[in-house]
Amino acid sequence: xxxxxKEFWMFLRVRxxxxxxxxxxxxxxxxxxxxLTQGTAVAPFVYTLF
Amino acid sequence: MKILGIxxxxxxxxxxxxxxxxxxxxxxxxxxxxxxxxxxxxxxAIHYCLEExxxxxxxxxxxxxxxxxxxxxxxxxxxxxxxxxxxxxxxxKAIPIWxxxxxxxxxxLKDEFKKFSKDLNWNQKLLFAEHHQSHAAxxxxxxxxEEAIILTMDGVGEWATTSVAIGKKNSLEVVKxxxxxxxxxxxxxxxxxxxxFKVNSGEYKVMGLAPYGNSIFKDLILEKLVxxxxxxxxxxxxxxxxxxxxxxxxxxxxxxxxxxxxxxxDEPLTQRHMxxxxxxQAAIEEIILKMTQSLYNEYKIENLCLAGGVALNCVANxxxxxxxxxxxxxxxxxxxxxxxxxxxxxCCYYLYKNQPRSTPHIKKxxxxxxxxxxxxxxxxxxxxxxxxxxxxxxxxxxxIIDQTAQALQEGKAVGWFQGRMEFGxxxxxxxxxxxDARNKTMQKNLNLKVKFRExxxxxxxxxxxxxxxxWFELDYDSPYMLxxxxxxxxxxxxxxxxxxxLFGIEKLNIHRSEIxxxxxxxxxxxxxxxxxxxxxxYHKLISxxxxxxxxxxxxxxxxxxxxxxxxxxxKDAFRCxxxxxxxxxVVENCFLKKEEQSLSLKxxxxxxxxxx
Numbered sequence: 001x002x003x004x005x006k007e008f009w010m011f012l013r014v015r016x017x018x019x020x021x022x023x024x025x026x027x028x029x030x031x032x033x034x035x036l037t038q039g040t041a042v043a044p045f046v047y048t049l050f
Numbered sequence: 051m052k053i054l055g056i057x058x059x060x061x062x063x064x065x066x067x068x069x070x071x072x073x074x075x076x077x078x079x080x081x082x083x084x085x086x087x088x089x090x091x092x093x094x095a096i097h098y099c100l101e102e103x104x105x106x107x108x109x110x111x112x113x114x115x116x117x118x119x120x121x122x123x124x125x126x127x128x129x130x131x132x133x134x135x136x137x138x139x140x141x142x143k144a145i146p147i148w149x150x151x152x153x154x155x156x157x158x159l160k161d162e163f164k165k166f167s168k169d170l171n172w173n174q175k176l177l178f179a180e181h182h183q184s185h186a187a188x189x190x191x192x193x194x195x196e197e198a199i200i201l202t203m204d205g206v207g208e209w210a211t212t213s214v215a216i217g218k219k220n221s222l223e224v225v226k227x228x229x230x231x232x233x234x235x236x237x238x239x240x241x242x243x244x245x246x247f248k249v250n251s252g253e254y255k256v257m258g259l260a261p262y263g264n265s266i267f268k269d270l271i272l273e274k275l276v277x278x279x280x281x282x283x284x285x286x287x288x289x290x291x292x293x294x295x296x297x298x299x300x301x302x303x304x305x306x307x308x309x310x311x312x313x314x315x316d317e318p319l320t321q322r323h324m325x326x327x328x329x330x331q332a333a334i335e336e337i338i339l340k341m342t343q344s345l346y347n348e349y350k351i352e353n354l355c356l357a358g359g360v361a362l363n364c365v366a367n368x369x370x371x372x373x374x375x376x377x378x379x380x381x382x383x384x385x386x387x388x389x390x391x392x393x394x395x396x397c398c399y400y401l402y403k404n405q406p407r408s409t410p411h412i413k414k415x416x417x418x419x420x421x422x423x424x425x426x427x428x429x430x431x432x433x434x435x436x437x438x439x440x441x442x443x444x445x446x447x448x449x450i451i452d453q454t455a456q457a458l459q460e461g462k463a464v465g466w467f468q469g470r471m472e473f474g475x476x477x478x479x480x481x482x483x484x485x486d487a488r489n490k491t492m493q494k495n496l497n498l499k500v501k502f503r504e505x506x507x508x509x510x511x512x513x514x515x516x517x518x519x520x521w522f523e524l525d526y527d528s529p530y531m532l533x534x535x536x537x538x539x540x541x542x543x544x545x546x547x548x549x550x551x552l553f554g555i556e557k558l559n560i561h562r563s564e565i566x567x568x569x570x571x572x573x574x575x576x577x578x579x580x581x582x583x584x585x586x587x588y589h590k591l592i593s594x595x596x597x598x599x600x601x602x603x604x605x606x607x608x609x610x611x612x613x614x615x616x617x618x619x620x621k622d623a624f625r626c627x628x629x630x631x632x633x634x635x636v637v638e639n640c641f642l643k644k645e646e647q648s649l650s651l652k653x654x655x656x657x658x659x660x661x662x
Contacts, residue, residue: 004156004157015121
């Protein structure tokens, strides 16, 4: 995972696409959440977040 | 230096192995797994490549993947953002796959390679080339040119959909690109979808259907759907397409423009569908010709190389050749994504490692006739056939040639399995079904009883190179069946007044030339020239057929049925033989007659494969 993050950061630097970072971070967070909670249990989680 | 190129995870996974400049082996995964357009990691193809070279994975210096996943992800994200909130449905389907798997493709690849060998330093060995760079490299580096313009056109890679590169000796520089969503490949696929065929595999059918129609919608396409500039660059009007935001190609505005909803695959084909096919084909040709003409005018280089899925549009290729702007053109036979594996390997060798490129010979490319796949020695063939309970006789080469030519002359459909399997979508005489091109019922019989496919689909001719200009308007090498030209005027049969009045598919039964089985409705043919140096046995067979009949032309279609990958092993060939109405099977020196086989070995083959 560390390798991936390093590489992805390098990719954003080379492409000068830093603005993609917050979107990707959010997506990865939610993605991980969905994977960990197996989809159905995610609803209350999300609800309490907001 | 040994380099392995890989294409995988989208469609047509493949592996290609080069040792310095020479291609050792290349094969598509589908041939081994028997799953058409297999997109999985090409484990079998890699195993085969290593076997062919008698090496282990540790002996490979570099492994190169054919595209860059992060760039693709960037395109995906930016496209969804640009169209938001439209496209949520597609977004919600695509992004989880990326987050779960595709974003971590490097790890995925490393894990797969670890199955071959655990202790390799992958950080040093694993490289990634850009999608269009891989295509362009596959078209230029094996080509017979020292210098060339390389035009790559496909659906989409990372961002690029059309790119122009200049190749000189061992360098390759991309000089222009058109970006997603403006794509000729996707425009053509939109019509493939709209006329009721499967995107990514039905494009051939649209091309084959085009001559039955009139291009009455061409102006409408060029006026409303695509804005083409003088130099051939273009922009699609995205108001008519849904592929950025939805899981379909076209939208209601598109359907309204052409007056009806898309054809469902089981609905009959009408004249309208044929006119649509003719129109998109004509429009694409016009755009490509504008592009190639302006490229020549700009760079004044006389050699053109083509790659990318659109380069498999052999009708357009024939027009570029006849346009005569370029003195020579060369098209990568595996122009689709499978060929990207080979291109990626060459990118590493010439561009990354900066190795010198030997001066190519104008008459000889590096593809070895496209015969880069597995072959089976005679003893293994005999063992396999015995195991399959086949009844066969073993003949020497002269007898095999003579008896096969005799069977062809008698109008029999022959399965012809020889030497190394072809790399790329075309069967070029090593995994082919052959027939007599003069036979008036051959096209219908092969389509319906052997291939189980639509009766309108044309067959291609194989002709020995020495004879091509006596039978076709073409007088140029076309070893990979990627150029279309007309049957020679004096071989054509004129249509009667009554026949001229027929429409569309009704024209199918008109005999248009002395070689009706391969003459399409517009007198065109997708020609394969057979060369003594790359396929001596096939050359010998056609020469023998000519000796017997005076005709140096055979019908050549791939050895498979509709929806099935081309056969790879002798056992695949025997299964296909027993499942279809093929009369004769020739595997290396073994000769099999259908009537001698046990009926119990027959199988229901027609429903075994999903229709393409």
